[in-house]
Structure formats: C-alpha cells, structure tokens
Amino acid sequence: MAAARQVLCLWALLGVPRVRCEPIRYSVAEEGESGSVVADVAEDVGLAPAELSARHARIVSPAGRHHFRFERGTGRLVLAERLDREQMCGRSPTCTLAFELLLVDPLHIVPVEVSVKDINDHSPVFPDERVTFKIPERGDQGSRFPLRAAQDLDVGSNDIQAYSIIPENEFFAVSFRSQIDPKSGEIRVMISLDFETTQKYEFSVRAVDGGGLSSMCKVVVEVLDVNDNAPEVVISSFGSPLPENAEIGTVVALFAVSDQDSGVNGEISCALEDQLSFSLRSDYKNYYELVTISTLDREERAQHIVVVTAADAGSPPLTTTHTFTVDISDVNDNAPIFNQTSYTMFVHENNVPALLVGAVNATDRDAGSNAKVSYSLVPAHPAEQEPCSCVSVNSENGHVFVLRPLDYEQLKQLDVVVSAADAGSPALSSNVTVRLMVVDENDNAPLVLHPAQDSSPPSSEVVPAWAEAGDLVGKVVAVDADSGQNSWLSYELLKATEPGLFAVGAQSGEVRLRRPLTDRDTVKQKLIVLQSPAAEHEDSSLTTYLIVSLVFVSLLFLVSAVAFVACKVCKRKDLSSGHVLYGASNVQSYVADGAASGTLPHAYCYELSLTTGSGNSEFKFLKPILPSLTMQHCSTEPGAQFNGF
Ligand SMILES: *[C@@H]1O[C@H](CO)[C@@H](O)[C@H](O)[C@H]1NC(C)=O
C-alpha cells in the first residue's frame, strides 16, 4: 500500500500539481457503531462538501472501502462497520489503517491513515479455572509452585496489571515474572505447612487489568502428611505399689496411645521390653492395659521397671517410650526362720540367777512389721501347760536366760521350745528346740558306803594272824553323786598304828598287808584312810577321813572266825540269788573278794555303773540302791571319824 501511495504521489507530482504527499491522520476507538463519524475530511482538505461531491471524491483502496465510507454530501468519513482492534492487529501495540481518497477534475489523491485505538473490551482469562497442588507438610519455607498466567487480549494499560490472592493469607503469595516469561507465574509457600493443623487450603488468584477488569483462578492446596509426629502415650490410671499377692491378670495401668499423623504414619503398635511378669492387653481401639502374667514376689524383686514402646508405621517409624516403675508391696508370706535347726546351750549347775546362756536368732524375709521378729517360749507339746519356769527368752533379741540355779543331780538336760513370730497380720511363726545342758560341778562329797559311818559300833575287820603280805584285809567303798571326773575317787593311807604294815589301793580302796604279821605287832591296829576326789582340782573340803580298826586274831579265835565266814557265805548266797546285780565280772570279783574275806557286810547291795562309756577304766562307781542314804548325809559330815575302840 505504501508503494502504491508513492506511485500515486509520484504521478501527482509529475502530472497533477494538486497532490498531497503527507497523509491525513485520524484515530478512532475500536468497537464504534457503524456510521459513526471518524473525521470531517472536507474541512481537512480545504474544500466544501459540494465541491468534493462534484469532483467525485471516493475511497479508492478496497481495504479502506471495507472499513470506511465517504459521505459526499457532508464531506465526512464514517465507519462502514464495527472495528475490532484485536481482530485486525492482534497484540500489536499500534493498529493503523491507511487508504487514499481520490478526487477528479483535477485529479487529487489524498492519503489517509486511521489509527484504531484499543479500548478495554477484554477481561484477563486464566488458562485453568481451577488448579490443585499437593504440598508435603514441613516443606522448606519459600518453596514455589508454578501457576499458568492469565491472558488479556487488550494491550497497554488495558493489559493485566496485577495479581493478588483472595482472600489474602499468610501462607501463600503469588508472583509473575512478567518481563521474562509473561505466561508463567508461581505460588510461593511463605510459612511451613502443618498437616495436623490444616489439611487443605482453598483460595483464588485474581488478575486485574488496567481498566479494572479481573478474573479469578481457584487454587486448592492439599497438604500431604509427613511422619513428623511420634505417638503419644496418655496414662489413664496406674496402681503402684502392687501387693505381692496380686492375682495373675491384675491390671496395673491403663493408657491410651495416639498419633496425630494420618494413614500409616498414625498406625500405632505397642510393645513391652522383655518382661516375664507383665504383659499388654488391648481390648478397645488404642487403649492398652498393663497386666500381670505371673505371681510376684517382693522378696525376690521389690521393683519392676516396665518399659512400653509405642511405634507408628511410618517410614522411618517414630517411637515413644513410657516407663512404669511398679513397686511391689510386702505381704506377710514368710515365717521367721531360725539360723539353726536346733540350739544347744550349756549352763554349769549352781549358776547365778538370770544367767545369759546363749541366744537364738531368727530372721524374716518380709519387710517392715511383717519382718519384726519376737521370741517366746511355748509348751513343747500343746497339751502341756507353761514351759519350765526356770528358763526365759528375751522377746526382742532372743537371749536365753536361766532364771534360777540348777542342780545337775536333779536336772541334767532340759528341752524348751522357742517360737519366733513376726508382727504381721496374721502373724507367722516357727518353732525351734533349745536344749539346755546342765554341766556338772564338783559339788558333792563322796559318800562312804563301807565301813559304815553311823557311829557305833565302828566297823572293824578281823585279820587272821597267819595272813601274808598282799592279803586283803579290808576295803573302803565310797560313791560320789557327781558325774564324770567329779565322781572319780582316790584313796590313800593317812595314818596308821604301824605305817609300814598296810597299803591302800589308790583307786580300789583295798587295804592289804604289806608284810606278814609278827608277834611284835600290836593286836589292834588303827588306820586312817584319806579318801578324796580324784578330780584335778581337788576340793579339800570333800576329802573324807576314814578310820579303819583292825583286830588281829590269834589261832584261838580261828574256829569262831571260820564259823563267822561260813555264815557270811551262806547269807551271800541268799543275797546273790535274789537281790544283787553285778554288771561286770571284775567288779564282781572285787565284791566277791570282799565278801569272801568277810569285808562286805551283807546289808549292802550294789548296783553297778561304769564311767562314761569306758569299759577299760580303772575307776568304778558304785551307787547305792538304798534310798535312805542321801547325799546330804555325806556332805554334811565330811571327815567323820569312827572310833571303834
Ligand atoms: C545364730 O544366731 C546366734 C545369735 O545371733 C549366733 O550366736 C549363732 O552363731 C548363729 N548361728 C549361725 C549358724 O550363724
């Protein structure tokens, strides 16, 4: 068109003097009504409308004719049709229509340019009406998500001027880098999102053009759950301490577990660390019971540490642990136990009153008052009344006392039962036997049985004049009420008319001749025999002096003596057949000797007892079976003297 104009211009310059090269410029807003006036051309050309009509003024270029019409009567240029700038020129910033107005007679060509002005006849348009973003929670702050930009067909100030988020919120912002890429924008996350607070955001992005037209794009942000919450354990009840006799299945604690995450991130499983006594039971949803699965024993274990671990199924899983400290309280389930199965205590006879002789000790595995042990004496047999009043036990410390002096000769041993009871309710107890052994003291003087000690007549022995050295002339027989060493006796010759004539067996008490009798020897001989305890520590007060009178008889007395012996033998036979018991042959021989030699009066009978278990002992102990001979008798008359002549 420009080339055509130049041709016309050149032609006009060459052939027609009235040619105009500079175009007349007009502008018209788009979208004007058909027939509306664009410009008054007659005036601009400087011709009256009638002249323009006479010169057949008309638009020559077809493009111009299409859009405009020239009214010859008025000389004005009007729109032939509605103009749409966007249709004609697109997004081009300028939109110009050029054409020529032709006059004839003379030929005159007038170039005309009409600039079509934009009006804001289009709204911005988003390519998507609605967009959805899935954004994981706890993402980096400031992360961006692309959003396709809105378009506006208008140009210039009628184009899109601004975007905004409606309603405004602190979490998101929108930005469009229009210089670089006008078609792309983005939504920025301003604050880290938290699924547990809000799972979904809905808002709109609004685009506004310069003329105030706008449009919206709906944005939905779905927050994606991330396993960012550990399970929580909430204790509803917890019972501690737990009595040790709690039955199996006792509920110790009730708790609930929860997790704020969703899906697998919120699926919880609970477990106990290896535990033999406790287990978890879940009856309802996320509620768990901690129950006992075995019997408890405080004496074995007074405290249980139970660790519960709750884990979700996220990847990686998050866990929470809770520790239950279960104390076991005591129940009186243990009786006191003595540290020995039996006790043996010793007391020397004639003890001082209230003598401490030993202690029993019992311990109780329970705790507190269930373990507080007190001691008491109980009857050995339920039928019995009070236990022996001579023994007592301290209820606090188990000390055993002998309350009054004991006499070995009356009581050699005593069994008492001590009970140890705890202070539980009901109380438990156990019994133990305490054997009290009375230890003999040398408190009894020997009792001389022969010669008889009652005053008159003093015992005398008859010795034949022809007796030889070594012949038995008599025998001192004594017993001691004490036992053991305390009853061992010894004899010695203390004084004699003729000291060289007699010897006394230290242990046997036998008086024998040391040499044959001679005529010079006195007919009556008097001997004092010292008989004393053989114990190491001799008690001189217990020594007995015996006086033995011996009469030597002449042949003249022989007959009567023989008769006397014969009589004795007869009586002895009577005795042995009925009443006398001999336990050992050697003793029997002693007695027989004595009897044979007429030294044992028939009035005495003997019972044999041996020293403690030793058959070989040289010492023999004879006990009277005559009840009338009390020990006191002996001890009150130590060293009784007999004066037979
Ligand atoms: C038992 O207890 C008593 C008193 O405390 C003590 O004397 C004795 O030695 C104990 N016996 C043992 C076997 O421990």
Ligand SMILES: *[C@@H]1O[C@H](CO)[C@@H](O)[C@H](O)[C@H]1NC(C)=O
């Ligand atoms: C009993 O025995 C226990 C342990 O053997 C000891 O601790 C306690 O002191 C004893 N009690 C008495 C009274 O001796």
Ligand SMILES: *[C@@H]1O[C@H](CO)[C@@H](O)[C@H](O)[C@H]1NC(C)=O
């Ligand atoms: C202890 O002995 C008493 C009296 O004999 C009796 O009643 C009690 O049952 C005994 N206790 C135990 C634990 O044997």
